[in-house]
Amino acid sequence: MNEHDRNALQLAKQSIIEGNLSEAGRLLNTLKKQFPLSPDVARLWCSWAMRTDRTVEVPVYAEKIYLQAGSEAQKAHWAHLLGTAYFFLLDLESSQDYFGRAIHHLIALARAGKAPAERESRRKQETGDNVFTSGYAEQLLWSTCAKLAKHNLQAFPFAGTLLGLEREGKLLDFDKDIDIAIKMESFETCCQLLEENGWSYIPMRIAYRNYRDYIHDESGITLDVCGLEQRNAQQIVGGFSLPGYPADYQRVSVFPVFELKQRSTPQGDIWYPSQPEKILTAFYGDWRTPNPLWDTVISALNLEKFTLLVRCYAYHRLAKRWLSGDLVKAWSYAHQIALKDPDDTLALRSGQWLERIMTRTGREMPVWPQNRPQRRIFTRMVADLFHPGHVNFLQAARSLGTHLTVCVVSDQRVLENKGKLPVMTQAERVAAVSACKYVDRVITESPVNATVEFMRQQGFDIYTFASANDKERADKYQQCALLPEEMVRELDYTPGISTTEIVQRILKHAGE
Structure with a gap:
């Protein structure tokens, strides 16, 4: 040549x-x-x-x-x-x-002791900017759903999009597309309206009856439209449907029946699941614990059967990741196949050899979150001038379960409760608490008085706190008075150190 x-x-x-x-x-x-x-x-x-x-x-x-x-x-x-x-x-x-x-x-x-080298393009892509972090993708989601709602189409956030909104309060930063779902009887009308409102259809290599891809003409953001239909009084089904092909050529995902309700957004009224946790639990099981290795097509817990179609998707992605040098992702696909089919010797052997390569090359071994019952702990705290007493409390709180969420209360709440502002702003206190290894998640808003409804909506099992004195203990028990006794746990307060004592120490040294 x-x-x-x-x-x-x-x-x-x-x-x-x-x-x-x-x-x-x-x-x-x-x-x-x-x-x-x-x-x-x-x-x-x-x-x-x-x-x-x-x-x-x-x-x-x-x-x-x-x-x-x-x-x-x-x-x-x-x-x-x-x-x-x-x-x-x-x-x-x-x-x-x-x-x-x-x-x-x-x-x-x-x-033979070899593995494909990791591709440079993949590394660059992973370190680049993501349009989902800017908030624009979420605005586009709401405006699109609002336009569809005006035409009496009940399109709503679905799959990874719904997961991000419920778990993080926003779209997932690492997401690749927007997911919406709609009833099959409205599917074609929905797709037609999308094309009339700035979305272009992306032809798929396999023409599924109930699944289509679109790209936003202005931003380049992609959108997946999933068609759902009610099978019976207890089940709604989705997935990938290929009419005229045998059962092994289908991917059927099963959900419990759920209802939709209207919700207001800055872009207009949209439809939203009234009990989103029903959809997410069907998909992910413990959806509140992040799993960056998850693949919805293959990992979904609500697959009716691990069909030949799904297995081909899994083998395709396993080999593709391995060929590109992304051994962690390749391992994750081998692991996911084995979870679905423990007798798949090819997946088991792949996982073992990938582990050998990673061990030999000194790479960090991946960990798949354990499928074990979650016990989620919740607490509220000021955490001003973050000190060892706070660390001791958070360590004890985390030991009560498998996941710890901390609400760092607002400056205004501290002023109302203690009559003075904290030394550190809420943003500074959030940064300190977030850095603690015992904390899984930090939020900045929660009801002052916890209710059973709040705890259940958030998936919390235990409300915990520590008290420096009797007055503080009385106040904190008042804040959880609406919870049953088995949901409340008081922990020991670390003596000898407090934010007040640190402030006094600072003032003393400043005077000297």
Whole structure:
């Protein structure tokens, strides 16, 4: 291949990136005739073909390159590409076979003491800015749902979007898209209105009946629309539906029946689940404990069955992450498959070899949150001039359960209660408490007087506090007087140190 041909190949690659598929096809079809067994040409041609209507031609061509590949890494790449092509063609049996071959080649590579290097592009992407942190994505969510509500369409936040709103009070910073759901009888009308209001349909490689992707024309934010339908009096189902295909080609997720209510937002009235925890518990189980390794398509606890379709998704992502050098994510997929199917020896072997590689290379071993009953602890505190007494209290509070949430009360509340402002502002006190290793979450607002309804809505099991004197003890028992006795736990106060004592010490030294 001379310089002219290499330039043509680079131009074809750039044309694919820019979405100019006709120009890419013109260049690549010429190069394919000239260099039919060139891995570089074949890789790019297959990538182009799977973005057009020529996916059906990929397996025969890619098989030739796969058979001549020399290294285990090359074989793994081409087996993964073949599995992907068969996946798009909905030949899931062949897809599973080739994804399995890709994983076997990667295990052989690991046995030889090797692993693909981590791709630079992935590292850069993870350290870049995320539009979800700015708040714009949330505003777009509310404005979109409000527009749909004006047309009597009950679209509402769903999946990871609902999780962020309920657990963090905002969209998840690391999220990739906005998720909304709507009843199937309104699905087509909803999709039509989205296209009339600044959203463009993204054609999917597999045309599911009840799932579509959109991109916002102005911001580039993507939106997933999930169609739900009521199966019976107790169940609502969603997932990926392929009419005309067998049960193993479906992904069915099951939810308990839930109701929607209207909620006001700055962008207008929208629809929202009246009991969001019912949806989230079905999806995630303990949804209040973050799990950055979670994959909703595969991990969801409410999958009716771990079908061939879901297994192909899982194998595809396991091999893809391994090939890209992201060993932690690859391990997480092996682990998730084994959770769904403990007899999947390929997933078990993958996890073991990935652990060996990470141990040998000194990488930190990933930890999957344990599936154990959660006991969530809640407390309110000032935490002014954060000191060892605060640390002792928080350590004792955390030992009562598996998760500790601390409400750092406002400056105004301290003024009302103690007759003076704290030395540190609320923001400063929040920063100090957040840095304590015994604290899982910090919030800045909560009812002064805790109620059973508040505790249950937030998922808290125990309300705890410590008291410096009898007056403070009486005040704090008054604040939890509405809770049953088994929900309240008083902890010991650390003697010999307090915020007041530290202030006096400062004044004394300043005077000296």
